Amino acid sequence: MTARIIDGKAIAQEVRAEWKIRADALKARGITPGLAVIIVGEDPASKVYVANKVKACAELGLHSEHIALPADTSEAALLAKIAELNADPKIHGLLVQLPVPKHIDGDKVLNAISPDKDVDGFHPINVGALATGNMRFAPCTPYGSLVLLQKSGVSIEGKHAVVVGRSNIVGKPMALLLLQHNATVTICTSKTVDLAKYTRDADILVVATGRPKMITGDMIKLGAAVIDVGINRMADGKLCGDVDFESAKEVAGWITPVPGGVGPMTITMLVANTVQSAERSAGI
Numbered sequence: 489m490t491a492r493i494i495d496g497k498a499i500a501q502e503v504r505a506e507w508k509i510r511a512d513a514l515k516a517r518g519i520t521p522g523l524a525v526i527i528v529g530e531d532p533a534s535k536v537y538v539a540n541k542v543k544a545c546a547e548l549g550l551h552s553e554h555i556a557l558p559a560d561t562s563e564a565a566l567l568a569k570i571a572e573l574n575a576d577p578k579i580h581g582l583l584v585q586l587p588v589p590k591h592i593d594g595d596k597v598l599n600a601i602s603p604d605k606d607v608d609g610f611h612p613i614n615v616g617a618l619a620t621g622n623m624r625f626a627p628c629t630p631y632g633s634l635v636l637l638q639k640s641g642v643s644i645e646g647k648h649a650v651v652v653g654r655s656n657i658v659g660k661p662m663a664l665l666l667l668q669h670n671a672t673v674t675i676c677t678s679k680t681v682d683l684a685k686y687t688r689d690a691d692i693l694v695v696a697t698g699r700p701k702m703i704t705g706d707m708i709k710l711g712a713a714v715i716d717v718g719i720n721r722m723a724d725g726k727l728c729g730d731v732d733f734e735s736a737k738e739v740a741g742w743i744t745p746v747p748g749g750v751g752p753m754t755i756t757m758l759v760a761n762t763v764q765s766a767e768r769s770a771g772i
């Protein structure tokens with residue numbers, strides 16, 4: 489059997505069109521949703537992501553500000569910039585591209601962003617809201633992964649979902665979202681003993697480990713839905729996921745490619761969260 493390839497680019501376009509209608513409705517009331525992205529330093533991969541975010545905003549007619557600060561920006565200067573944007577009525581969504589340079593405390597940065605503008609969903613208040621089932625902003629990568637499953641017609645309720653990876657930005661919130669949709673959820677880590685025992689039992693397998701091609705076809709249940717969150721740049725310059733696509737697609741029922749899978753959805757949900765934030769600020 490060969491898996492159905494989940495076309496993240498196509499689904500992202502479809503979802504963006506839905507959110508454009510809501511953005512246009514806000515603009516008709518004189519409110520243009522606005523996103524500010526702060527990037528500290530020169531990471532080349534981050535530059536690609538930030539450029540994609542700004543492009544997606546333009547596509548939906550949103551206001552966006554891209555604030556590039558030098559790598560030696562002090563923590564105090566960054567916190568001051570965040571405070572300024574927290575108070576700026578043109579801005580409904582605000583994020584600081586991670587990772588930040590070592591001399592800056594990442595947790596302090598996440599705590600400084602107004603929870604009402606935290607479109608990444610990384611502020612502890614929003615993490616707590618997700619954990620208690622009162623979601624305000626779901627983190628964009630897990631949210632996008634969930635929408636990919638839903639739009640592909642994969643049923644979640646009652647199914648065994650296995651998440652490999654326990655990061656705050658993907659693994660943990662992904663597990664919470666799946667739990668919210670009544671999946672039976674297992675979270676594995678890089679230390680899990682006999683990882684394949686768990687992955688082979690997964691109806692839905694989400695992989696976010698940052699280890700290129702670590703999940704191979706023999707670790708996947710026949711017909712499973714496989715969401716590959718990994719983006720690894722190989723020596724030849726090509727991108728690959730955390731799943732070995734070639735062997736996995738022979739076993740899986742659905743699979744996301746890298747690139748063109750989760751990545752475009754991450755950007756889309758960021759824009760969606762920004763529009764939703766603007767709706768909330770307008771009392772909608």
Ligand SMILES: Nc1nc(=O)c2c([nH]1)NC[C@@H]1CN(c3ccc(C(=O)N[C@@H](CCC(=O)O)C(=O)O)cc3)C=[N+]21
Pocket residue numbers: 534536537540583584585586587608628629719746747748749750751752754755
């Ligand atoms: N505060 C914060 N929020 C984030 O959401 C955040 C972050 N920091 N730091 C870095 C990661 C990574 N990330 C991606 C976004 C888009 C693509 C994307 O568009 N990927 C394309 C291709 C990208 C390429 O060609 O390099 C794809 O998969 O098809 C990938 C990765 C957001 N992140």
Ligand SMILES: [Mg+2]
Pocket residue numbers: 627628629657754
């Ligand atoms: Mg993300």
